[in-house]
Amino acid sequence: MTSVNTYTKGRNTLIYCGIDWAECTHDVALVDDSGQLLAKRHITDDAVGYKILLDLLAEYGDTEENPIPVAIETSRGLLVAVLRTGKRQVFAINPMAAARYRDRHSVSRKKSDPGDALVLANILRTDMHAHRPLPSDSDLGRAIAVLARAQQDATWNRQHISNQLRSLLREYYPAALNAAATWTNGLCRPEARELLKTAPTPTRAARLTRTQIQAALKRAGRKRGIDAEADRIREVLRTDYAHQPLLVEEALGKQMPALLVQLEAACTAADDLAKAVEESFPQHPDADVILSFPGLGVQLGARVLAEIGDDHNRFADARGLKAYAGSSPITRASGKKSSITRRWVKNDRLNHVGYLWAFSALTASPGAKAHYHSRRQAGDWHASAQRNLFNRMIGQLYHCLQTGELFDEQTAYPALIAAAA
Structure with missing residues (x-):
C-alpha cells in the first residue's frame, strides 16, 4: 500500500478527508495526522457542490501530484467519478466497518452525518494500511464491468x-x-411466449387450429420443422387436463399476459446487453488471456474481468484474488479448536461465475475434469470439488494475467494429465 504524501497548510502535516455520502447532500470532514478537525462542509450533490469540495481540498494542500486521500461509503456515482480523476486514492469503506469504528469513540451509539464524515477521515488516519483503495481500472475495463453486471442482472431477472x-x-x-418442455430455455423461448399470447387460457388453446399454431411459430422466428412442431403442440394442447372454473380460468388468463410482458422485456434486455458485451469485451487487452481458459466464453469472461478489473497491481498475489473470489478456505482457530470452512465474505458475483466456469471446464479441459474427479475421490462433495477447481483455475488466471501468457493445458495440469493417460 502506498503511503499518503505530505501536504503543507502552515506546517508539514498529513491531511485526510472523509465524506458521508447521501442521495442529495454530503458531509465533508478534513483532519490532520493528530486527529484535529481542520474543516467541515455540507455540500450538495451537483456540480456546484463538487466544486466546493475540490476548492476545499485545494485550500488544504491538494494538488494534482499530491492529492488528499478520501474515504467514502460507496464506490459508485458522479461524486466518486469526480474524486477518482488523477492520482487520488479513494477508499470505499464498508458501512458496517464504519459503524464499528464509530463505536470506538462513543458508547452511547449517537450518530450524525457530520460525525460519520469525521469517523471516515479518522479511519484513514489510523488504519489506512488495512484498507484497499479503489483499483486504477481503465475506462474500457470499467465500461465492460457496467455491461457485464447489467447483463448478469438481466439474466437473473429473466429467470x-x-x-x-x-x-x-x-x-x-x-x-x-x-x-x-422440449425447448431449450423453456418459457423464455420466443415460440413459448408467442403461443401464450395467442392462447392465454387452456380452453382457447384446445381450439387452436394447425394453421394458427404454425402462424404463431413463424411470428416467433422459427424457420424449420414448423409443420412437425405444430402437430406436436396441437396434440399436447388437446390432451385432457383438469380445469379451473371458467371465471377463475379467465381471470388467470388476464393475469398471465401481465407477467408475459415483463418476461419479454427481460428477455430483450438480456439479449441486447449480451450483444453489447460481445462487441466491447474482445477489444480489451486482457480478453485473449481470459478467453484462452477452458470454460470461459465471452459472457463469463466479461463477468470475470468486471469483478477482478484490469489493474494488475490490485492484488498482491494469487492468494488475495482467491480470497476475494471466495474460493479459498478460511481457518478459524480458538484455543485447542480449529475449523476450516468456506468463505462467507466474498465477491458474490465473482463467486457465482466461478461455479459456472468450473462446471463448463469439466467438459472443455481434460486436466480440469481429472482434478475434479480426484477431489471427489478424496471425499469432497460436488460443490466443494467445484470450488476447489475454481480456486486452482483463478490462481492460474492470476499468473497468466501478470505474465501475459495464454492458458496451456500441459502446464496447468501436467501430473493429472500424465496420470489420466
Missing part, C-alpha cells in the same frame, strides 16, 4: 420472472408447460 410465470401456469395451464 425470476420465468419462475413466476411457470408457477402461475401450473395453477391453471399445465398444457403450456408441457408444450414448452
Whole structure:
C-alpha cells in the first residue's frame, strides 16, 4: 500500500478527508495526522457542490501530484467519478466497518452525518494500511464491468420472472408447460411466449387450429420443422387436463399476459446487453488471456474481468484474488479448536461465475475434469470439488494475467494429465 504524501497548510502535516455520502447532500470532514478537525462542509450533490469540495481540498494542500486521500461509503456515482480523476486514492469503506469504528469513540451509539464524515477521515488516519483503495481500472475495463453486471442482472431477472410465470401456469395451464418442455430455455423461448399470447387460457388453446399454431411459430422466428412442431403442440394442447372454473380460468388468463410482458422485456434486455458485451469485451487487452481458459466464453469472461478489473497491481498475489473470489478456505482457530470452512465474505458475483466456469471446464479441459474427479475421490462433495477447481483455475488466471501468457493445458495440469493417460 502506498503511503499518503505530505501536504503543507502552515506546517508539514498529513491531511485526510472523509465524506458521508447521501442521495442529495454530503458531509465533508478534513483532519490532520493528530486527529484535529481542520474543516467541515455540507455540500450538495451537483456540480456546484463538487466544486466546493475540490476548492476545499485545494485550500488544504491538494494538488494534482499530491492529492488528499478520501474515504467514502460507496464506490459508485458522479461524486466518486469526480474524486477518482488523477492520482487520488479513494477508499470505499464498508458501512458496517464504519459503524464499528464509530463505536470506538462513543458508547452511547449517537450518530450524525457530520460525525460519520469525521469517523471516515479518522479511519484513514489510523488504519489506512488495512484498507484497499479503489483499483486504477481503465475506462474500457470499467465500461465492460457496467455491461457485464447489467447483463448478469438481466439474466437473473429473466429467470425470476420465468419462475413466476411457470408457477402461475401450473395453477391453471399445465398444457403450456408441457408444450414448452422440449425447448431449450423453456418459457423464455420466443415460440413459448408467442403461443401464450395467442392462447392465454387452456380452453382457447384446445381450439387452436394447425394453421394458427404454425402462424404463431413463424411470428416467433422459427424457420424449420414448423409443420412437425405444430402437430406436436396441437396434440399436447388437446390432451385432457383438469380445469379451473371458467371465471377463475379467465381471470388467470388476464393475469398471465401481465407477467408475459415483463418476461419479454427481460428477455430483450438480456439479449441486447449480451450483444453489447460481445462487441466491447474482445477489444480489451486482457480478453485473449481470459478467453484462452477452458470454460470461459465471452459472457463469463466479461463477468470475470468486471469483478477482478484490469489493474494488475490490485492484488498482491494469487492468494488475495482467491480470497476475494471466495474460493479459498478460511481457518478459524480458538484455543485447542480449529475449523476450516468456506468463505462467507466474498465477491458474490465473482463467486457465482466461478461455479459456472468450473462446471463448463469439466467438459472443455481434460486436466480440469481429472482434478475434479480426484477431489471427489478424496471425499469432497460436488460443490466443494467445484470450488476447489475454481480456486486452482483463478490462481492460474492470476499468473497468466501478470505474465501475459495464454492458458496451456500441459502446464496447468501436467501430473493429472500424465496420470489420466
